Amino acid sequence: MLINKRLILAHFWLAFIVFGAALVLGAWQMFERSPLNVWHLNPEFYYRSVTAHGTVMGYVFPTLIAMGFGYAISEAALERPLVGRRWAWAGIALVAIGSVVAMVPVSLGLASVLYTFYPPMIGNVFYYIGVVLVVVGSWIWVALMSINLAVWKRDNRDKPVPLAMFANVAGSYLWGWTAVGAALELIFQIIPTALGLTTTIDAGLARVFFSWTLHAIVYFWLIPTYIAYYTIFPRAIGGRLYSDAMGRVAFIMFVVVAMPIGVHHLFADPQVGAGFKFMQSVFTGLVALPTLLTVFTICASAEIASRLRGGRGAFGWIRALPWENPIMVATALSLVMLGFGGAGGLINMSYQLNTSIHNTQWVTGHFHLIFGGAIVIMYFAIAYDLWPHLTGRTLDSYGLMRTQLWLWFIGMIVTTFPWHYVGILGMPRRMAFYDYANPAISPQAFSVTMSAFGGLILLTSGILFLIVLVRGQFAPRGEAGAYTFAIPLHMPARLPVALNSFGLWLALMIGLTVVNYGYPIGQLMAVRNTSVPAVYVGASR
Amino acid sequence: MSEDELYSPRNPWFSISVGVTAAIAVLSAIVGLIWLPLLQPDLKLSGIWDAICSAAGVPNLPRPAAAVPPTFKTSNVVVTPEMLTRQDQVSIGRGATLAQRCAICHGPQGVSDANSPNLAGQYAAVTYKELNDFKTGARVNVVMSPFAANMTDQDMRDVALYYAYLPRVPSSQLNPGLPPPAIVVTGAPLRNIPPCGSCHGEIDIKAGSPWLGGQSAVYIKAQLQAFAAGTRRNDISEQMRNIARQMTAEEIDQVARYYEAQP
Ligand code: HEM
Ligand SMILES: [Cu+2]
Numbered sequence: 001m002l003i004n005k006r007l008i009l010a011h012f013w014l015a016f017i018v019f020g021a022a023l024v025l026g027a028w029q030m031f032e033r034s035p036l037n038v039w040h041l042n043p044e045f046y047y048r049s050v051t052a053h054g055t056v057m058g059y060v061f062p063t064l065i066a067m068g069f070g071y072a073i074s075e076a077a078l079e080r081p082l083v084g085r086r087w088a089w090a091g092i093a094l095v096a097i098g099s100v101v102a103m104v105p106v107s108l109g110l111a112s113v114l115y116t117f118y119p120p121m122i123g124n125v126f127y128y129i130g131v132v133l134v135v136v137g138s139w140i141w142v143a144l145m146s147i148n149l150a151v152w153k154r155d156n157r158d159k160p161v162p163l164a165m166f167a168n169v170a171g172s173y174l175w176g177w178t179a180v181g182a183a184l185e186l187i188f189q190i191i192p193t194a195l196g197l198t199t200t201i202d203a204g205l206a207r208v209f210f211s212w213t214l215h216a217i218v219y220f221w222l223i224p225t226y227i228a229y230y231t232i233f234p235r236a237i238g239g240r241l242y243s244d245a246m247g248r249v250a251f252i253m254f255v256v257v258a259m260p261i262g263v264h265h266l267f268a269d270p271q272v273g274a275g276f277k278f279m280q281s282v283f284t285g286l287v288a289l290p291t292l293l294t295v296f297t298i299c300a301s302a303e304i305a306s307r308l309r310g311g312r313g314a315f316g317w318i319r320a321l322p323w324e325n326p327i328m329v330a331t332a333l334s335l336v337m338l339g340f341g342g343a344g345g346l347i348n349m350s351y352q353l354n355t356s357i358h359n360t361q362w363v364t365g366h367f368h369l370i371f372g373g374a375i376v377i378m379y380f381a382i383a384y385d386l387w388p389h390l391t392g393r394t395l396d397s398y399g400l401m402r403t404q405l406w407l408w409f410i411g412m413i414v415t416t417f418p419w420h421y422v423g424i425l426g427m428p429r430r431m432a433f434y435d436y437a438n439p440a441i442s443p444q445a446f447s448v449t450m451s452a453f454g455g456l457i458l459l460t461s462g463i464l465f466l467i468v469l470v471r472g473q474f475a476p477r478g479e480a481g482a483y484t485f486a487i488p489l490h491m492p493a494r495l496p497v498a499l500n501s502f503g504l505w506l507a508l509m510i511g512l513t514v515v516n517y518g519y520p521i522g523q524l525m526a527v528r529n530t531s532v533p534a535v536y537v538g539a540s541r
Numbered sequence: 542m543s544e545d546e547l548y549s550p551r552n553p554w555f556s557i558s559v560g561v562t563a564a565i566a567v568l569s570a571i572v573g574l575i576w577l578p579l580l581q582p583d584l585k586l587s588g589i590w591d592a593i594c595s596a597a598g599v600p601n602l603p604r605p606a607a608a609v610p611p612t613f614k615t616s617n618v619v620v621t622p623e624m625l626t627r628q629d630q631v632s633i634g635r636g637a638t639l640a641q642r643c644a645i646c647h648g649p650q651g652v653s654d655a656n657s658p659n660l661a662g663q664y665a666a667v668t669y670k671e672l673n674d675f676k677t678g679a680r681v682n683v684v685m686s687p688f689a690a691n692m693t694d695q696d697m698r699d700v701a702l703y704y705a706y707l708p709r710v711p712s713s714q715l716n717p718g719l720p721p722p723a724i725v726v727t728g729a730p731l732r733n734i735p736p737c738g739s740c741h742g743e744i745d746i747k748a749g750s751p752w753l754g755g756q757s758a759v760y761i762k763a764q765l766q767a768f769a770a771g772t773r774r775n776d777i778s779e780q781m782r783n784i785a786r787q788m789t790a791e792e793i794d795q796v797a798r799y800y801e802a803q804p
């Protein structure tokens with residue numbers, strides 16, 4: 001039952017429009033730093049572009065997807081209109097205004113600090129204010145999700161919260177807490193310096209605050225994808241979800257351990273003690289568990305669907321899956337990319353192996369494969385699945401959809417495999433210029449060129465995606481029926497309170513944050529004379 | 542089923558999840574904060590408490606008297622982005638009077654005919670720092686050192702603000718269309734040379750870096766050679782020496798000619 005269709009559609013359209021723009025920048029960046037670009041004269045444009053691309057892809061696009069999908073889930077799973085419709089519109093307005101406020105100084109070259117802010121570099125204050133507005137807009141969504149859940153629970157005591165809503169609220173809590181780190185960094189450190197109230201900044205502390213956000217933000221990006229795995233995929237291929245409880249456990253584990261592990265982004269930083277790096281590595285290992293649970297559950301659900309369709313044999317059932325169905329294609333390709341990306345992630349998370357790839361192009365290759373690949377391809381699937389329900393029109397260009405999804409997959413592999421490889425060869429990330437004439441670098445030229453072609457494939461796929469959506473907007477009207485989620489194989493009438501509520505898990509999340517971050521942050525705040533002069537970017541010429 | 546039951550050790554969900562989380566935290570703390578550090582002989586730890594402090598990242602006070610002082614004077618100026626950026630009419634007026642002594646070499650309008658640096662429109666922080674370095678002996682020049690020796694701190698600020706206030710005048714070699722050499726726009730990453738333009742303008746301006754446009758090519762070249770040879774060493778943290786040492790003679794010529802031709 002989708003009621004506020006315009007609200008949800010507005011989120012998706014805004015998300016995909018900014019995504020399209022940032023995709024063009026990404027493809028250009030690939031070309032710019034490849035040997036195909038014979039000579040370029042102003043590296044500044046590259047950093048401007050990377051700042052815009054990273055800010056949009058990292059903050060604006062996934063946030064809008066999570067918000068829009070979250071509202072859709074709230075209405076469809078709880079079967080009641082969204083409470084706080086006006087607030088939701090205010091939230092998206094804040095995100096839109098924040099994006100514009102942030103992008104103006106970036107386009108003018110006044111804030112080429114990259115989306116990770118990189119203090120002591122300090123850009124124009126409006127860039128940071130814009131980012132804060134985006135976050136505040138998303139916090140409205142966080143509040144609305146828990147309010148809607150509470151209102152539903154009041155009328156449905158002792159009933160299990162539908163899995164989609166449970167996961168959605170888990171994601172919103174995770175985001176609400178994880179965004180606090182970057183918010184503290186921006187509000188207490190960077191913005192005062194950008195305003196000129198102070199001229200020095202404790203870059204080490206700022207990096208610790210950012211790491212608080214940096215790991216769990218990736219799970220915030222991931223959660224819509226996982227929700228789609230659990231609640232859209234089994235239904236779309238005509239099967240059942242293998243286990244509802246397994247899904248809850250996975251989302252609960254994300255809430256508890258996804259956040260207090262961000263120091264694994266600071267392995268090379270001197271300001272955090274080795275003991276805390278070790279502790280957070282251990283918990284990082286733990287966060288692989290919910291992903292393994294998920295992969296198992298989703299494969300089991302696929303097997304159920306296949307056997308229902310007459311698939312047989314130990315592996316023969318794979319062939320009997322409905323491969324003509326775009327959601328099937330997207331999920332399978334997503335899992336493949338998740339597998340490759342996860343293997344790379346094991347290298348990132350181990351203290352010693354990390355040193356060999358730290359700050360190389362491996363890292364950008366890795367997160368593009370996981371985020372741009374495994375996650376974003378499911379955003380496409382979500383849009384394809386929801387579109388007929390939102391527009392009230394048929395969406396039946398299945399051939400085009402499959403082509404688009406396959407192109408995204410191929411493009412992502414062609415882009416990121418060589419990208420990882422040049423990282424192993426030692427190519428640093430975030431540089432606008434490589435002298436491929438140099439004998440030490442020339443062996444990387446071929447791989448970088450290949451990546452640039454991969455970027456073009458991705459751009460083509462992105463354009464196809466927008467074409468499918470636009471065609472959907474103008475297709476003949478067709479009733480899509482009620483929007484439903486996958487039905488589990490066995491649905492218990494009652495669930496243990498632990499799997500139906502969040503209090504305990506939020507308490508564990510906050511407790512672990514205190515254990516894992518309390519001392520490192522407290523110590524950095526207590527030690528005097530740890531600030532360095534701010535480096536103002538794009539100041540007067 | 543009520544909430545009270547959840548927060549009770551009798552509820553297995555509660556006891557197992559809290560227990561397992563706490564156990565992992567405690568175990569990883571013991572391994573990370575005690576056991577692993579004690580395994581490392583290089584750390585020279587005196588006991589468990591020392592291991593915990595070391596692994597937690599408690600800062601170690603540096604052992605005293607380790608630093609070797611340089612045998613020559615280094616600049617003692619601390620440059621900040623705000624330094625001398627405010628216009629002060631009284632200061633500029635005083636500076637104008639004081640600057641009459643400088644005019645014989647640096648020109649009455651702050652523009653030199655004698656390959657001495659042009660000071661008109663130079664950032665005040667830059668002029669101030671150089672004067673200060675001449676005074677303390679961090680930079681040595683037979684003509685300039687005696688002039689600076691008798692200047693007070695206020696004198697140096699006033700003169701610097703005065704020159705910053707004068708308009709820049711392009712050199713007779715002005716040619717803004719001249720394409721910038723690669724070293725100016727991209728640097729030479731493999732030799733650890735950042736683009737000149739990332740500090741001296743065009744791309745970005747960093748506090749304390751002089752404006753080079755319109756400066757005499759002879760002067761720029763002489764300074765780069767002095768940095769490379771180590772006869773000039775008042776650049777903070779060897780910023781320019783590290784760059785100049787890595788530049789080729791040809792690049793030095795190119796940048797000297799390029800900057801002279803800029804406004
Ligand atoms: C056509 C597809 C894409 C291409 C060719 C591309 C390319 C690039 C390039 C070249 C960089 C700069 C890396 C560096 O200098 O270190 C970059 C950064 C980034 N990209 Fe993409 N990108 C694409 C799509 C995406 C997608 C789909 C996402 C996520 C939704 C994404 C997220 C990011 C982020 C967050 C950064 C910031 C990286 C940083 O600051 O280190 N990109 N991208
Ligand atoms: Cu991480």
